[in-house]
Amino acid sequence: MRLLIYSKALYSTWIYYNPDRLLFDAGEGASSILGNKAFAIRRIFLSHGHADHIGGLIGLVNIRNNAMGDKEKELSIYYPEGNYFVSEMMNFIARTNRRLSYSLEWIPVKPGDRIELLGGQMPRYVEAFPTVHVHNEVSLGYNVVEVRHRLKAELAGASQEEIVARAKADGREAVTEYYHQKLFSYGGDSVGLKPAYVADTEILCHDTTFLDEEDRKEYKHATLAEAIQVARAARVKHELLCIHISSRYKSKIREIKAASGVYEGLSFKVTFVPPGRIFTAE
Numbered sequence: 139m140r141l142l143i144y145s146k147a148l149y150s151t152w153i154y155y156n157p158d159r160l161l162f163d164a165g166e167g168a169s170s171i172l173g174n175k176a177f178a179i180r181r182i183f184l185s186h187g188h189a190d191h192i193g194g195l196i197g198l199v200n201i202r203n204n205a206m207g208d209k210e211k212e213l214s215i216y217y218p219e220g221n222y223f224v225s226e227m228m229n230f231i232a233r234t235n236r237r238l239s240y241s242l243e244w245i246p247v248k249p250g251d252r253i254e255l256l257g258g259q260m261p262r263y264v265e266a267f268p269t270v271h272v273h274n275e276v277s278l279g280y281n282v283v284e285v286r287h288r289l290k291a292e293l294a295g296a297s298q299e300e301i302v303a304r305a306k307a308d309g310r311e312a313v314t315e316y317y318h319q320k321l322f323s324y325g326g327d328s329v330g331l332k333p334a335y336v337a338d339t340e341i342l343c344h345d346t347t348f349l350d351e352e353d354r355k356e357y358k359h360a361t362l363a364e365a366i367q368v369a370r371a372a373r374v375k376h377e378l379l380c381i382h383i384s385s386r387y388k389s390k391i392r393e394i395k396a397a398s399g400v401y402e403g404l405s406f407k408v409t410f411v412p413p414g415r416i417f418t419a420e
C-alpha cells in the first residue's frame with residue numbers, strides 16, 4: 139500500500155503516504171480510521187488551515203499520547219508560515235496537551251523549503267510550493283522528491299565498453315548525472331496548479347471539487363477539466379488522483395467510469411477518489 143486516502147469536499151481530507159510515513163493534511167477521522175498507523179506517522183504536512191484539513195489533528199496528537207502503541211516516537215507538523223488558523227490550532231493543542239509523552243514540533247514552511255526525509259545513496263525530501271486557494275489565507279502544496287542518478291544523455295548511443303572505459307578513466311561522475319524525480323505531488327485545495335511546480339511527477343493528487351465546470355461559482359478549488367489540463371502540461375508519468383470531490387457527484391463518478399474511452403490519449407491514468415470512502419492505491 140502506497141497511499142491511504144480519505145477525501146470528501148468540505149468534510150475531511152487526509153492522505154497517508156506509506157513509503158515515508160507522511161500524512162498530508164489531517165481532516166476529521168484521520169486518527170480513528172488510521173488506527174495503528176496513526177503511531178507510524180513521522181511527519182504531517184498541512185496545505186492550509188481549513189477545518190476539513192486540520193480538524194483531525196486534535197485526535198491524532200492525543201491518541202499518540204494515550205492509546206497503546208509507541209509513545210516515544212516524535213512527530214513534526216509542517217504548515218504554511220503565517221497561517222492564522224493553523225497557529226490557533228497549534229496554541230489550542232499546546233494548551234490542552236501540557237504533558238505529551240513524545241516530542242511534538244511545529245515547523246513553519248515557505249515555498250521552496252526542503253525537508254529531508256532520507257539520506258544515503260538515494261536521498262529523498264519534501265519540497266513546498268505555492269498554491270492558490272482563498273485570497274486571505276496562505277496555502278502550500280508539497281512534492282516528495284527522490285534524488286537519482288542516470289547515464290548522461292550524451293552517452294545514450296555509446297557502447298557498454300565505451301561507458302566502462304570512460305568511467306574508469308574519469309570516474310563515475312563523467313558518465314552519470316543526478317536528477318530529482320518527483321514521486322508524489324499534493325496541491326491541497328488549490329485552483330489549477332502551476333504545471334512547473336509538479337512537472338514530471340509520478341503521481342499528482344489534484345483538487346477536483348467540481349466535475350462539472352458550471353457548478354463552480356467562484357474561482358476557488360479546481361474542476362476535473364483543469365486538473366487534467368495541469369496533469370497533461372506537467373507531463374504526469376503515472377497517475378492523476380482526483381481528490382476533494384464534492385459528494386453531489388457520487389453517481390456521476392460511476393457514469394464517467396462507465397463511459398470508456400473518455401480519457402483516451404492521456405499518458406497517465408485518471409483515478410477518482412470516491413468522496414466519503416477509504417481509498418487505497420497500489
Ligand SMILES: [Zn+2]
Nearest residue numbers: 148188190327
Ligand atoms: Zn478542503
Ligand SMILES: [Zn+2]
Nearest residue numbers: 186188271327
Ligand atoms: Zn480549503
